[in-house]
Amino acid sequence: VENLFYNIIARRKTLQNSSDDYGKIVDLLSRMAIHHNNVSFSCRKHGAVKADVHSVVSPSRIDSIRSVYGVSVAKNLMKVEVSSSDPSGCTFDMEGFISNSNYVAKKTILVLFINDRLVECSALKRAIEIVYAATLPKASKPFLYMSINLPREHVDINIHPTKKEVSLLNQEIIIEMIQSEVELKLRNANDTRTFQEQKVEYIQSTLTSLRSDPPVSPLLSGQKTQKI
Numbered sequence: 001v002e003n004l005f006y007n008i009i010a011r012r013k014t015l016q017n018s019s020d021d022y023g024k025i026v027d028l029l030s031r032m033a034i035h036h037n038n039v040s041f042s043c044r045k046h047g048a049v050k051a052d053v054h055s056v057v058s059p060s061r062i063d064s065i066r067s068v069y070g071v072s073v074a075k076n077l078m079k080v081e082v083s084s085s086d087p088s089g090c091t092f093d094m095e096g097f098i099s100n101s102n103y104v105a106k107k108t109i110l111v112l113f114i115n116d117r118l119v120e121c122s123a124l125k126r127a128i129e130i131v132y133a134a135t136l137p138k139a140s141k142p143f144l145y146m147s148i149n150l151p152r153e154h155v156d157i158n159i160h161p162t163k164k165e166v167s168l169l170n171q172e173i174i175i176e177m178i179q180s181e182v183e184l185k186l187r188n189a190n191d192t193r194t195f196q197e198q199k200v201e202y203i204q205s206t207l208t209s210l211r212s213d214p215p216v217s218p219l220l221s222g223q224k225t226q227k228i
Contacts, residue, residue: 076103096146
């Protein structure tokens with residue numbers, strides 16, 4: 001790609017910040033690596049020693065997520081599956097992984113593939129965020145990987161200039177079914193939530209406060225006791 005945009009000078013001039021472009025490349029390859037777990041991916045910045053993305057062929061998608069996004073993400077995921085074969089036209093299969101109540105992050109990550117193509121669906125992302133906000137603490141944002149398969153004629157890819165945003169036939173029904181399954185998984189997972197314990201030294205602080213209290217002088221007759 002050294003000669004990319006060689007004949008479109010105006011487009012090439014917009015590529016001035018190489019670090020931003022490299023960050024987008026790493027994000028894209030990370031998403032591709034966990035979906036196509038039958039392919040090894042490696043991405044290393046020019047001049048760097050360590051690769052920023054490194055995945056190996058693995059039959060387990062959890063292992064691919066662990067190698068790309070880390071152990072803290074992979075250990076807090078739950079498998080989710082939804083399918084529908086409604087003869088009226090709402091036919092799809094969805095499988096993926098969603099973060100449980102022990103996962104804490106400040107940014108939502110949705111890795112969405114529809115018919116093996118990396119896309120975005122803002123309506124689906126917003127619907128799932130509503131479920132997490134209502135079920136879990138507001139500070140936590142989910143990690144989601146979903147692969148949806150449905151008839152190609154039910155996908156509209158022409159609603160965005162870059163074709164990264166898609167719209168689905170019977171989209172409201174599909175999103176509602178996925179939303180309900182995610183909510184059910186989260187509510188069942190609340191029973192297994194873990195909390196970190198922290199010891200509080202009450203005795204030492206109490207003794208310190210007692211030593212710092214001023215001595216109480218004896219009251220003269222006719223004086224009222226001081227409220228503390």
